[in-house]
Amino acid sequence: xxxxxxxxxxxxxxxxxxxxxxxxxxxxxxxxxxxxxxxxxxxxxxxxxxxxxxxxxxxxxxxxxxxxxxxxxxxxxxxxxxxxxxxxxxxxxxxxxxxxxxxxxxxxxxxxxxxxxxxxxxxxxxxxxxxxxxxxxxxxxxxxxxxxxxxxxxxxxxxxxxxxxxxxxxxxxxxxxxxxxxxxxxxxxxxxxxxxxxxxxxxxxxxxxxxxxxxxxxxxxxxxxxxxxxxxxxxxxxxxxxxxxxxxxxxxxxxxxxxxxxxxxxxxxxxxxxxxxxxxxxxxxxxxxxxxxxxxxxxxxxxxxx
Numbered sequence: 001x002x003x004x005x006x007x008x009x010x011x012x013x014x015x016x017x018x019x020x021x022x023x024x025x026x027x028x029x030x031x032x033x034x035x036x037x038x039x040x041x042x043x044x045x046x047x048x049x050x051x052x053x054x055x056x057x058x059x060x061x062x063x064x065x066x067x068x069x070x071x072x073x074x075x076x077x078x079x080x081x082x083x084x085x086x087x088x089x090x091x092x093x094x095x096x097x098x099x100x101x102x103x104x105x106x107x108x109x110x111x112x113x114x115x116x117x118x119x120x121x122x123x124x125x126x127x128x129x130x131x132x133x134x135x136x137x138x139x140x141x142x143x144x145x146x147x148x149x150x151x152x153x154x155x156x157x158x159x160x161x162x163x164x165x166x167x168x169x170x171x172x173x174x175x176x177x178x179x180x181x182x183x184x185x186x187x188x189x190x191x192x193x194x195x196x197x198x199x200x201x202x203x204x205x206x207x208x209x210x211x212x213x214x215x216x217x218x219x220x221x222x223x224x225x226x227x228x229x230x231x232x233x234x235x236x237x238x239x240x241x242x243x244x245x246x247x248x249x250x251x252x253x254x255x256x257x258x259x260x261x262x263x264x265x266x267x268x269x270x271x272x273x274x275x276x277x278x279x280x281x282x283x284x285x286x287x288x289x290x291x292x293x294x295x296x297x298x299x300x301x302x303x304x305x306x
Contacts, residue, residue, distance in 0.1 A: 001096070005094065006093075007048070007091040024172065025072065028062065043099070044096070047095075055170075100182070110156065112184075113154040120197060121155065125173050130157075141299045150303060174265075184265070195268060196271060198305075202277045203278055204259075211248035214228050214231060216274070258277075
């Protein structure tokens with residue numbers, strides 16, 4: 001059940017304004033957290049109206065008499081009308097932790113494919129219209145491996161909102177909580193913070209580069225770097241076969257697109273923290289042949305490993 005709360009802007013809190021992905025952060029009073037049966041580090045849906053809502057990570061508690069929720073300046077913009085008018089100091093909103101499975105035009109769903117397996121976890125945390133076509137790729141890789149009876153499972157989240165799915169539903173992969181996504185939690189097991197998989201791959205979209213960025217955990221581990229390099233080579237070959245102007249494929253070991261955080265779900269779902277994250281530009285994801293080439297290369301790569 002959602003609870004009513006007062007929403008206010010905090011312009012001074014570092015965690016709500018200055019930290020990485022601060023626009024996705026909120027702070028909530030302890031009483032409301034108790035009522036919601038939630039905690040710092042999990043996700044909560046903040047709703048001002050049917051069209052003004054967004055998913056946030058609870059980044060801090062605020063020691064005030066509840067119910068109260070605070071966000072930073074960029075965080076407030078996610079649920080504001082784009083009129084430029086200054087917000088009221090206290091706004092009415094609703095908080096809830098059951099935000100999955102809706103069928104309305106504004107919705108977030110999750111899907112789990114495959115039976116119990118520990119070979120490969122295939123992930124698309126930002127499917128639907130958040131990072132378009134990444135969910136299609138994850139599903140296609142799973143289908144190809146399932147036909148070969150390979151031990152793989154796939155977790156796919158899909159977000160939709162005609163007013164902007166990314167600003168509404170995006171939560172960075174290093175902060176997604178399996179306690180907030182029940183089917184994702186199935187991949188980890190009850191009460192476990194690390195999953196049982198030997199390998200994992202996550203499909204993402206990005207607009208910061210024209211290249212495909214191959215990242216993932218263990219950037220200083222030579223065998224894992226060799227795996228990422230091999231996958232990069234296979235991706236290049238697959239793309240060259242379908243286009244005269246293939247994108248660059250780059251192994252990334254640092255930076256915001258590298259996916260090397262230990263908390264990243266693609267790393268935590270594996271035993272060794274050795275996930276691989278694929279960040280793809282829109283041009284690759286929008287082109288049927290290039291998108292399919294990436295799918296074939298990834299499926300062939302992991303078919304040899306699991």
